[in-house]
Amino acid sequence: MNGGDRRSRLLRLAAGAAFLALAAVLVLIVITAAGSGDGGDTNIEDKAAVARLLDGIPQRQMTLGDPKAPVELIEFGDLQCPVCATYSEEVLPEVMETRVRKGKVKIDFRNLTIIGPESVAAGAAALAAGTQGRGWSFVDLFYRNQGDENSGYADDDAFLKAIAKAAGVRNLAKWNAERAEMTTKVEETSQEAANLGFDGTPSFAIKGPQTGGIKLLGFPESAGDLEAAIEEAH
Amino acid sequence: MSRLSEGTLQRAIVFLAALGIGVAAHIAIADANSGSPVCLGGGSGCETVARSSWSHLAGVNIAVFGVIGYALLLATAFFADDLARFAGFVLALGGFGYSVFLTYVELFKIEAACEWCLASAVLMTILFALCAARLIVFAGAPEASPERA
Numbered sequence: 367m368n369g370g371d372r373r374s375r376l377l378r379l380a381a382g383a384a385f386l387a388l389a390a391v392l393v394l395i396v397i398t399a400a401g402s403g404d405g406g407d408t409n410i411e412d413k414a415a416v417a418r419l420l421d422g423i424p425q426r427q428m429t430l431g432d433p434k435a436p437v438e439l440i441e442f443g444d445l446q447c448p449v450c451a452t453y454s455e456e457v458l459p460e461v462m463e464t465r466v467r468k469g470k471v472k473i474d475f476r477n478l479t480i481i482g483p484e485s486v487a488a489g490a491a492a493l494a495a496g497t498q499g500r501g502w503s504f505v506d507l508f509y510r511n512q513g514d515e516n517s518g519y520a521d522d523d524a525f526l527k528a529i530a531k532a533a534g535v536r537n538l539a540k541w542n543a544e545r546a547e548m549t550t551k552v553e554e555t556s557q558e559a560a561n562l563g564f565d566g567t568p569s570f571a572i573k574g575p576q577t578g579g580i581k582l583l584g585f586p587e588s589a590g591d592l593e594a595a596i597e598e599a600h
Numbered sequence: 601m602s603r604l605s606e607g608t609l610q611r612a613i614v615f616l617a618a619l620g621i622g623v624a625a626h627i628a629i630a631d632a633n634s635g636s637p638v639c640l641g642g643g644s645g646c647e648t649v650a651r652s653s654w655s656h657l658a659g660v661n662i663a664v665f666g667v668i669g670y671a672l673l674l675a676t677a678f679f680a681d682d683l684a685r686f687a688g689f690v691l692a693l694g695g696f697g698y699s700v701f702l703t704y705v706e707l708f709k710i711e712a713a714c715e716w717c718l719a720s721a722v723l724m725t726i727l728f729a730l731c732a733a734r735l736i737v738f739a740g741a742p743e744a745s746p747e748r749a
Binding site for chain 1: 647655656659682685686689690693694696697698700701704705708709732735736739740741
């Protein structure tokens with residue numbers, strides 16, 4: 367084959383490859399755009415990211431971290447709350463790495479349902495996941511797959527079951543049976559938060575050797591603020 | 601007007617591919633240390649992207665595939681025959697296409713921008729243009745002796 371033929375063949379092959387690549391990228395984008403929408407559906411995103419974030423950190427009921435940690439950070443959150451979701455993704459991971467993973471603090475998630483009745487069902491589902499040691503996985507995955515507030519997704523059985531499954535809840539029948547029983551506990555912690563004077567989410571409180579009981583933190587804006595509060599509580 | 605030589609294109613490809621290896625390796629090393637690359641311009645975009653499920657493929661950080669891709673691209677620049685020209689084009693085409701997809705995911709799905717990922721996407725775009733130009737201009741040219749890039 368002479369140089370001209372070879373050149374012509376190579377350029378035809380290259381054009382074909384470019385066409386295929388363009389088609390592949392377009393198909394990938396269309397599938398991705400149609401696949402999950404804006405959250406609140408059963409195509410659960412960020413499973414791997416949440417699994418990596420929580421990997422190796424003990425989970426017991428709704429507490430994340432070493433049960434013997436000297437300091438307890440309490441988060442009052444509403445699973446439908448977008449600010450809680452952002453906080454969960456952008457602020458808490460640093461605290462998990464620098465303090466929780468090292469056994470200096472444990473974080474207790476408590477429901478403070480302020481957005482709507484759907485938040486109660488969602489919070490109860492999280493507590494039921496907590497009885498199987500998957501409470502924080504459930505909460506973090508829920509946050510990362512939030513839909514629009516009070517749009518009907520947060521108490522949708524299929525959505526909650528998909529979150530539970532993705533969170534690693536092994537006995538889904540037990541989880542499903544326990545969900546209804548947890549509603550009272552959700553209401554109790556909401557009342558507890560109200561008694562503490564909290565009316566927005568997320569709100570934080572802390573208990574440690576130096577706090578002399580529970581100390582209200584309100585809304586620490588950064589991981590640094592939380593870390594400072596944890597150090598003071600030691 | 602002086603014509604661009606293949607050697608000049610090869611040297612540019614080597615330079616950009618080496619930069620790409622550095623960028624991708626930086627992301628991969630940050631991930632291996634259970635962290636994320638720090639956005640030089642501030643903000644949490646890099647961390648958000650690094651923690652998203654899109655940052656891994658089959659459990660492997662996609663930056664690792666980036667390092668391999670850039671290294672192969674760099675290798676093609678050391679040869680001046682049609683196989684190297686075509687392989688370089690195909691590799692850069694794949695890298696460019698995947699970069700376009702990942703940039704879409706970053707901006708519209710994760711809704712965060714990681715400047716390291718965007719830097720890699722820009723490098724891959726330029727590399728694709730250079731490799732395409734190399735193939736279009738020099739395909740079928742007599743095999744030259746290996747270039748020192």
